[in-house]
Amino acid sequence: MTNLTMTNITVQYSGNKPKKLRFWHKAARYSLYILLILFALFYIMPLFVMVITSLKSLDEIHQGGLLNLPENITFEPWFVAWSSACAGVSCNGLKGFFFNSVLLVVPAVFIATLIGAINGYALMHWRFKGSEIIFALLLFGCFIPFQIVLLPMAILLGKMHLSGSITGLIMVHAIYGIPFTTMFFRNYYMTIPVELVKAAKIDGAGFFRIFFSIFLPLSPPIIVVTIIWEFTNIWNDFLFGISFSAAGTQPITVALNNIVNSTTGVKEYNVDMAAAIIAALPTLLVYIFAGKYFIRGLSAGSVKG
Amino acid sequence: MQNNQQKETEKMTDNHILSIKNLYKNYGSTEVLKDINIDIDEGEFLVLVGPSGCGKSTLLNCIAGLEEITSGTIEIAKLDMSSVPPKDRNIAMVFQSYALYPTMNVEKNITFGMKVRGESATAQKAALENVTEILQIGDLLKRKPAQLSGGQRQRVAMGRALVRNPKLFLFDEPLSNLDAKLRVEMRGEIKRLYQKLKTSIVYVTHDQTEAMNLATQLAVMKGGELQQLGPPQEIYDKPNSIFVAGFIGSPAMNFIEGELQIDGKAKFFKTQLNNEEILISIDHYQFESAVSHGQKLTLGIRPEYITGIKPDVDDKMLLSVELIPTLIETNGFDKHVDLKFGDGEIGGRFMPQEQISFNEAHLTHLNFSKISIFDRLSGWRV
Numbered sequence A: 001m002t003n004l005t006m007t008n009i010t011v012q013y014s015g016n017k018p019k020k021l022r023f024w025h026k027a028a029r030y031s032l033y034i035l036l037i038l039f040a041l042f043y044i045m046p047l048f049v050m051v052i053t054s055l056k057s058l059d060e061i062h063q064g065g066l067l068n069l070p071e072n073i074t075f076e077p078w079f080v081a082w083s084s085a086c087a088g089v090s091c092n093g094l095k096g097f098f099f100n101s102v103l104l105v106v107p108a109v110f111i112a113t114l115i116g117a118i119n120g121y122a123l124m125h126w127r128f129k130g131s132e133i134i135f136a137l138l139l140f141g142c143f144i145p146f147q148i149v150l151l152p153m154a155i156l157l158g159k160m161h162l163s164g165s166i167t168g169l170i171m172v173h174a175i176y177g178i179p180f181t182t183m184f185f186r187n188y189y190m191t192i193p194v195e196l197v198k199a200a201k202i203d204g205a206g207f208f209r210i211f212f213s214i215f216l217p218l219s220p221p222i223i224v225v226t227i228i229w230e231f232t233n234i235w236n237d238f239l240f241g242i243s244f245s246a247a248g249t250q251p252i253t254v255a256l257n258n259i260v261n262s263t264t265g266v267k268e269y270n271v272d273m274a275a276a277i278i279a280a281l282p283t284l285l286v287y288i289f290a291g292k293y294f295i296r297g298l299s300a301g302s303v304k305g
Numbered sequence B: 001m002q003n004n005q006q007k008e009t010e011k012m013t014d015n016h017i018l019s020i021k022n023l024y025k026n027y028g029s030t031e032v033l034k035d036i037n038i039d040i041d042e043g044e045f046l047v048l049v050g051p052s053g054c055g056k057s058t059l060l061n062c063i064a065g066l067e068e069i070t071s072g073t074i075e076i077a078k079l080d081m082s083s084v085p086p087k088d089r090n091i092a093m094v095f096q097s098y099a100l101y102p103t104m105n106v107e108k109n110i111t112f113g114m115k116v117r118g119e120s121a122t123a124q125k126a127a128l129e130n131v132t133e134i135l136q137i138g139d140l141l142k143r144k145p146a147q148l149s150g151g152q153r154q155r156v157a158m159g160r161a162l163v164r165n166p167k168l169f170l171f172d173e174p175l176s177n178l179d180a181k182l183r184v185e186m187r188g189e190i191k192r193l194y195q196k197l198k199t200s201i202v203y204v205t206h207d208q209t210e211a212m213n214l215a216t217q218l219a220v221m222k223g224g225e226l227q228q229l230g231p232p233q234e235i236y237d238k239p240n241s242i243f244v245a246g247f248i249g250s251p252a253m254n255f256i257e258g259e260l261q262i263d264g265k266a267k268f269f270k271t272q273l274n275n276e277e278i279l280i281s282i283d284h285y286q287f288e289s290a291v292s293h294g295q296k297l298t299l300g301i302r303p304e305y306i307t308g309i310k311p312d313v314d315d316k317m318l319l320s321v322e323l324i325p326t327l328i329e330t331n332g333f334d335k336h337v338d339l340k341f342g343d344g345e346i347g348g349r350f351m352p353q354e355q356i357s358f359n360e361a362h363l364t365h366l367n368f369s370k371i372s373i374f375d376r377l378s379g380w381r382v
């Protein structure tokens, strides 16, 4: 009896697959593709609308047909958005604010990443009394909502004479980023064997020597993850930007808001759309070019020694 | 006072490369090392052996300065190193996981320490060439650790230790990640290297064969305590506890339970075999502590003293009985046979040509001329 069943099974597997089964297999596969394509279209729709709207003239927009492709492509709205759109009183477009954001994001990301790396390394591999508690408290920092720190931070910035300056904003973002970057690096460094530190100690290397010669060269995957994370967060931030900046130091998100809301006369949807795309472009590009490293970095451990 | 003076003179004349006194190590409230005392002469190969978790690595890390000690002192080459950082202890260490720096190639791995210490490029080059030749790793110099096999990594790790030219080498289970064949090969290589360089080594392993093969001094540990320290042959012949006796030697020593019988001047070990009382004469055994009539004892006898061919010893020290084999293992040059003995089993070593069949009684000779006797309650040798 058992013998019989056994042979049955072997026949099924070693022989040709029944045609019917293969058909259903394919059908399932194609329906899956169709479903995924539909989802993708759904997600890309807003961007699509933004892009085509930004390339239309105002007249064409007023004719309606939100999803229609532009009849006469014009780049005028992009130029306006970049250099002459009015945000509040000044009418110099986004460009100044774009560079404000660059000036803000680059140092803030750099500082948060570097400090996070050193923190993670110290908390993981140079344990001291209370290091676990410090890490727990730092983690707690990840869950503090922006709103809670607004007022104390404003007071602190005032006391430090950094109110309304880009330096002040850099500091705020760097500090706010440290809990996240520390967590990223600490968890990554957990996969680096302690023996590596022991060996280096015997070789005579100290805290920073070990960090720069051994840990940092092992870190590119997690550095990429951290940079993407921090860059996106800080570039897209609006609340800190609007709370702690002054007229000339606003980041691009705040300027975008001002452009869209400063309605004198007709609403220029095409300029608004172009401005929004310009404001979003850097984060978009980061994802397109570094996205795969992001996934890889998140799932990667360190190299085995 | 006199004692002190004696100690002082001893210190002047001794040749200790490593001297550990009353070492304790706690993690929080758990005692991991308890009252460790070890003195090792220059040029000795000390092997720390013991079951997993007994504190071998911890002890080695304490010697290296990678772990702080709770109390006691550690002297290396006569200098008190108890609170000196690792880099100043004049030691080098090889780790179980090799711990090669993953992003540096072999050459940089080996010279990293010299570079950190600020030694000149010419000195680095000379040292590198020297160890490259000793370890035969010339064609690996430009490779990263990930591109090396286990044995090659092991060699590079040793190279990194060798360039240091330390007073004392520390090895923490350096071979346990290698397959059986390579392990034996590397073991031989380490021993040859040791004989050539005549350095002092402290070597940790939980493999008693490796320990016996390498050591000139063997330290057996259990539960954070040092059980016995001495040359491997001495520990094999005269284990000072049931634990050491059972841990060292493979196949393991056999234990027979019984009690001491004193008949006038004659001493006997009294035990039961199949409801029959057996008296084994132990007059030849040199007791190391006072024993009394009726004391509960455990007698230890190594498998090589349980044979099928009658040994040439006094009949008084011989027990010849028919025993039933329960397990027969052949390895070509002898046979390991487990035999039913009373309620338990004993293992013997038989000649390969002897006809032994499973479950068929076989005339077996137990030669009690070389035995160990332990107090059954305390487990210590008597």
Ligand SMILES: Nc1ncnc2c1ncn2[C@@H]1O[C@H](COP(=O)(O)OP(=O)(O)OP(=O)(O)O)[C@@H](O)[C@H]1O
Pocket (backbone or CB within 6 Å): B027, B032, B050, B051, B052, B053, B054, B055, B056, B057, B058, B059, B206
């Ligand atoms: N950082 C630590 N905190 C608390 N306990 C520890 C710590 N490190 C080791 N121990 C404990 O100390 C004991 C000895 O550990 P150790 O690593 O020295 O053992 P070992 O003899 O080297 O074992 P193995 O053969 O498995 O390597 C173990 O019981 C272990 O659980």
Ligand SMILES: [Mg+2]
Pocket (backbone or CB within 6 Å): B056, B057, B058, B173
């Ligand atoms: Mg260990």
